[in-house]
Amino acid sequence: MNKLKKTPIEKIVSPIQSFIKNEKAGGIVLGISVVIALILANSPLAEEYYHILEHKFGFQLDGSTYFEYNLHHWINDGLMAIFFFVVGLELKREIVGGELSNPRKALLPIAAAFGGMAVPAAIYLLLNPTGEVHSGWGIPMATDIAFALGVLYLLGNRIPLTLKVFLTALAIVDDLGAVLVIAFFYTSNISMFHLIIGALVLLAMYIGNKMGVRSILFYAILGIGGVWTTFLLSGVHATIAAVLAAFTIPADVKINEKIFSNNIQKLLDKFKSIDPDNSKPTLTNEQLHILEEIQNSTVAATPPLQRLEHAMHPMVTFLIIPIFALANAGVSLAIDMEHLFSTNVALGVALGLLVGKVVGVVGFTLLLVKLKVAPFPEGMNVRNLFGLGLLASIGFTMSLFVTSLAFSHEEYMTQAKIGIFAASIIGGILGYYVLSKQSKKQL
Numbered sequence: 001m002n003k004l005k006k007t008p009i010e011k012i013v014s015p016i017q018s019f020i021k022n023e024k025a026g027g028i029v030l031g032i033s034v035v036i037a038l039i040l041a042n043s044p045l046a047e048e049y050y051h052i053l054e055h056k057f058g059f060q061l062d063g064s065t066y067f068e069y070n071l072h073h074w075i076n077d078g079l080m081a082i083f084f085f086v087v088g089l090e091l092k093r094e095i096v097g098g099e100l101s102n103p104r105k106a107l108l109p110i111a112a113a114f115g116g117m118a119v120p121a122a123i124y125l126l127l128n129p130t131g132e133v134h135s136g137w138g139i140p141m142a143t144d145i146a147f148a149l150g151v152l153y154l155l156g157n158r159i160p161l162t163l164k165v166f167l168t169a170l171a172i173v174d175d176l177g178a179v180l181v182i183a184f185f186y187t188s189n190i191s192m193f194h195l196i197i198g199a200l201v202l203l204a205m206y207i208g209n210k211m212g213v214r215s216i217l218f219y220a221i222l223g224i225g226g227v228w229t230t231f232l233l234s235g236v237h238a239t240i241a242a243v244l245a246a247f248t249i250p251a252d253v254k255i256n257e258k259i260f261s262n263n264i265q266k267l268l269d270k271f272k273s274i275d276p277d278n279s280k281p282t283l284t285n286e287q288l289h290i291l292e293e294i295q296n297s298t299v300a301a302t303p304p305l306q307r308l309e310h311a312m313h314p315m316v317t318f319l320i321i322p323i324f325a326l327a328n329a330g331v332s333l334a335i336d337m338e339h340l341f342s343t344n345v346a347l348g349v350a351l352g353l354l355v356g357k358v359v360g361v362v363g364f365t366l367l368l369v370k371l372k373v374a375p376f377p378e379g380m381n382v383r384n385l386f387g388l389g390l391l392a393s394i395g396f397t398m399s400l401f402v403t404s405l406a407f408s409h410e411e412y413m414t415q416a417k418i419g420i421f422a423a424s425i426i427g428g429i430l431g432y433y434v435l436s437k438q439s440k441k442q443l
Contacts, residue, residue, distance in 0.1 A: 026317040027150015030396065033325035034421075041330030053327055067232075075327045076404055077238045079320045081228055083397075084239040086316045087175050088246025089309040096251045096305075099169040108365055108374045109166055113173035115364025116392050117141040117181075120356030124348035133343050136406045138181045139416055140352025142398030144424070145171035146321065148391040151428050155435055160379030163435075167388050170361070178398050183240045186405040194234035198241060201226030205248035214250055214304050223248075237405070251305040260301035267294050321397055328400045331417045345412050349419030353399070354427050358389035387434035393427030395420050 040049040058068030069077070094100040099109065120140035128134055148171060152164060205222050213219075223245035231241035255263070271290045283291070299307075340346055362385055368374050376385075403416045 026146040026321070027153075029318055029322050030144075030146050030150075030325055033322035034329040034396065037326045037329035038331065038333070040326075041332050042334065046330075046332065049330060072327055075324055076401065077232060080324055080401060081238050081242040082312070083242075083316050083320050083324070084179065085223075085242035085246050086309060086312050087172075087179070088243035089249065089305055089312075090172055091176055091243070092247050092249070092251060092305060093309065094169065094172055099165055100173070104374060106169065108368060108377070109169035110173050111364045111368050111374075112166075112361045112392075113170045113177060115360030116143065116170070116174060116357045116389075117177045117360070119360030119363070120352035123356040124352040127344040127348040127351070132407070132409060133345050133348075133412060136345055136349065136403070136412065136416055138178070138185060138402045139399050139406060139420070140349050140356060140395065140423075141174075141181060142178045142395050142402060143171045143174045143357070143392045144394050144396040144398060145175065146317065147394045147396050147424065147428065148431075151391055151394070151432050152388075152435070154432065159384075159435060162377040162379045163384060163388060166377055166380065167391065170388075170392065174392075175398070178402065179240065179243050182237050182402070182405065186402065187236045190235040191233060194230045195236060198227050198230035198234060201230065202244055202248060205245065209248050209250050212250075214254070216304060216308060219245070219249055219304075246305075249305045249308060251303045253303055254300040255297065257301065260297055263297045264294060267297070324397065324401070328404060329396075329417070329421075331414055331421070333418075335414060335418070339411065340415060340418065343412065343415060345415040346419040346422075349399070349416050350423040353393040353395050353420065353423035357393040357427070358386065361389035361392050362386055384435055387431050390427045390431030390434060393431075394424040396424055399424075 040046065053072040054070050056068055056070045057074060091100075100106040121137045124137045124140055125134070128136065145168070148167060149164070152159060152167060201222050205219055205227070208218055208222075223242075227241045227245045228238055232238040267290050271287060274284065274287055274290075362382075365385055366382070369376055399420045400417065403413055403420070407413045407416065
């Protein structure tokens with residue numbers, strides 16, 4: 001079999017591409033970004049680090065400035081909207097044709113996710129029942145899917161695929177819960193005028209879907225220029241606009257798999273039947289037309305939703321989330337214990353994630369299994385369920401994001417972030433240990 005000869009640039013880029021495709025890569029890059037942010041915030045460059053994040057950007061038109069926000073705000077409301085758009089695409093894919101499409105299969109991870117949100121929030125509220133600190137109850141509800149799956153994939157094939165699927169489904173439902181919490185509890189004063197305009201643009205996108213519009217450009221222009229902009233001005237968090245816009249992206253195909261396979265086979269046979277001119281490096285016009293038809297058939301057989309998700313996932317994983325971590329994970333560790341525990345924020349977040357997630361995920365799952373509402377997935381038992389519960393306590397990205405919405409007081413934000421870091425690190429290490437011990441017993 002002839003191998004393609006690699007060009008010098010392909011030899012350089014190939015290892016990078018292999019790393020990007022690695023399932024552990026996202027968690028590794030995110031971890032490195034968090035470490036860099038912590039180093040910057042605790043180094044002589046700390047003042048410059050915070051100053052850059054406060055630098056304001058905007059658009060000027062006729063002498064007036066519009067959308068003037070600091071860099072930190074642009075990252076959290078702009079770049080993270082792209083992250084939430086991909087979350088919305090993943091949610092729709094899972095509901096349409098993934099693990100959440102089968103009600104019986106979906107019931108267990110949905111219950112686990114619900115328990116993993118409700119119990120942490122209850123623990124936090126128990127420790128912070130009143131005052132400004134009360135608003136941080138949404139922080140320990142979230143699971144960081146990149147980090148949690150990154151730790152799980154470190155165990156390789158020793159872990160049953162069903163556990164990876166269960167944790168993925170749980171984390172996706174958890175993301176949906178976080179989106180709803182942000183929508184209903186972490187929004188400012190609402191401008192109904194802008195919200196109605198945004199809803200009308202969403203309706204136009206939905207109608208476009210139903211009429212068979214499959215152009216990504218159509219949805220991009222309406223989604224960014226219409227929905228995101230109006231939601232940003234309305235007071236409803238712009239990331240919600242991203243999720244809603246994602247749900248309007250078509251998830252169907254123009255030709256099914258059987259027709260696609262037959263079409264491709266006919267085109268390949270036709271391509272082979274053309275006598276090639278090996279003396280020339282270029283193709284004939286007929287060959288070019290055939291390749292163009294193959295490309296068009298491939299596009300017609302691929303749902304726009306999956307095409308978009310596949311294209312955007314590397315950008316989100318290796319650019320947007322690391323930038324978000326660099327902007328939000330920088331916490332000065334020069335804080336004494338008296339200040340750290342001047343409120344119960346750090347304790348509420350840490351216990352909410354580390355204890356609440358485990359109790360919620362394990363407890364609600366076991367409850368449904370005991371009531372015979374849904375069976376354990378193949379290969380799952382109480383021990384590795386406990387390990388998954390610990391991995392679910394890794395809260396980095398979503399928890400940091402909710403922290404930026406919940407508090408305006410810098411001291412509370414620092415306390416929350418330290419609680420997130422402590423619980424996530426401990427939960428990740430313990431989860432890996434429990435699951436690795438379990439996998440050794442199975443070998």
